[in-house]
Amino acid sequence: MTKVAVITGASRGIGAAAAVEFGRRGYAVVVNYHSRKDAADAVVEAVEQAGGKGIAVPGDMRMRDEAAGLINAAVEHFGRVDTLVCNAAIQVKRAAFADLPWDDFAAKVTDELAASYHVTQLALPIMREQRYGRLVYVSSGMAEGPGAPDMIGHGTAKAALNTFARYIAHEEGPHRIIANVVAPGYVRTDATAAAATALRGIEARITEHSPLRRVADPVDIGRVIAMFGSEDCSYATGVVVPVNGGIMLAH
Numbered sequence: 001m002t003k004v005a006v007i008t009g010a011s012r013g014i015g016a017a018a019a020v021e022f023g024r025r026g027y028a029v030v031v032n033y034h035s036r037k038d039a040a041d042a043v044v045e046a047v048e049q050a051g052g053k054g055i056a057v058p059g060d061m062r063m064r065d066e067a068a069g070l071i072n073a074a075v076e077h078f079g080r081v082d083t084l085v086c087n088a089a090i091q092v093k094r095a096a097f098a099d100l101p102w103d104d105f106a107a108k109v110t111d112e113l114a115a116s117y118h119v120t121q122l123a124l125p126i127m128r129e130q131r132y133g134r135l136v137y138v139s140s141g142m143a144e145g146p147g148a149p150d151m152i153g154h155g156t157a158k159a160a161l162n163t164f165a166r167y168i169a170h171e172e173g174p175h176r177i178i179a180n181v182v183a184p185g186y187v188r189t190d191a192t193a194a195a196a197t198a199l200r201g202i203e204a205r206i207t208e209h210s211p212l213r214r215v216a217d218p219v220d221i222g223r224v225i226a227m228f229g230s231e232d233c234s235y236a237t238g239v240v241v242p243v244n245g246g247i248m249l250a251h
């Protein structure tokens with residue numbers, strides 16, 4: 001039986017790298033994207049070259065009906081949902097608290113949680129029936145506190161996501177469903193390309209101060225997601241796993 005992984009926001013960055021890792025493990029991978037079909041199609045090709053199967057499915061994960069479309073596509077094409085990776089990158093509005101309007105703060109927190117809430121609630125009945133499921137939530141080191149300036153909305157949203165995931169792990173464990181959080185530090189992706197310019201020198205500082213002396217690439221995170229999202233994870237649940245090259249050891 002081919003196992004099936006659904007990954008939100010898998011057309012680029014961390015989600016795309018995770019998709020290829022699942023492909024390497026022989027999974028059928030449902031590659032969700034928001035707007036970039038061409039990028040998602042390229043990821044499907046990479047998944048198949050790695051040894052898996054794939055389909056690209058559009059959908060804004062903040063919307064219940066579009067999340068339903070994603071889960072339905074997985075079931076129609078592949079018959080199951082073994083793994084759900086909630087990774088979609090919800091837009092970050094950078095601002096100091098004093099300058100951050102309530103509407104922007106509320107939108108970030110709500111959108112971040114909506115993008116995990118709907119798709120999780122829709123996948124769980126399938127996983128319960130299978131008596132097997134792996135949920136991985138992609139959070140951030142920012143959940144622990146200010147790792148960079150002007151990220152209060154993002155950090156607060158990701159902290160809420162960590163707690164959400166622990167409740168899921170607690171409720172769903174009796175159904176043999178495991179839920180964990182992968183919390184990257186800074187990773188070189190499209191999302192950080194702008195920040196790297198804005199925060200001149202961030203990559204140089206990481207290279208100098210982190211024990212591994214380099215900046216993370218998406219594959220560094222994708223490998224950990226695949227481990228926690230597969231049978232390799234059988235007895236860890238409700239944990240938040242920092243994947244940051246040991247940068248916290250420098251403080």
Ligand SMILES: NC(=O)c1ccc[n+]([C@@H]2O[C@H](COP(=O)([O-])OP(=O)(O)OC[C@H]3O[C@@H](n4cnc5c(N)ncnc54)[C@H](OP(=O)(O)O)[C@@H]3O)[C@@H](O)[C@H]2O)c1
Binds near residue numbers: 138189191
């Ligand atoms: N990069 C970092 O340094 C870093 C650090 C810590 C945590 N993270 C977290 O890692 C995750 C992935 O980030 P990334 O850096 O890989 O991002 P990225 O390279 O900018 O890719 C973003 C992905 O999310 C998709 N997406 C955006 N809005 C969506 C929505 N509403 N519904 C479904 N998909 C949506 C995009 O689809 P399209 O291609 O169609 O636009 C794309 O596939 C995020 O949760 C982010 O917060 C990243």
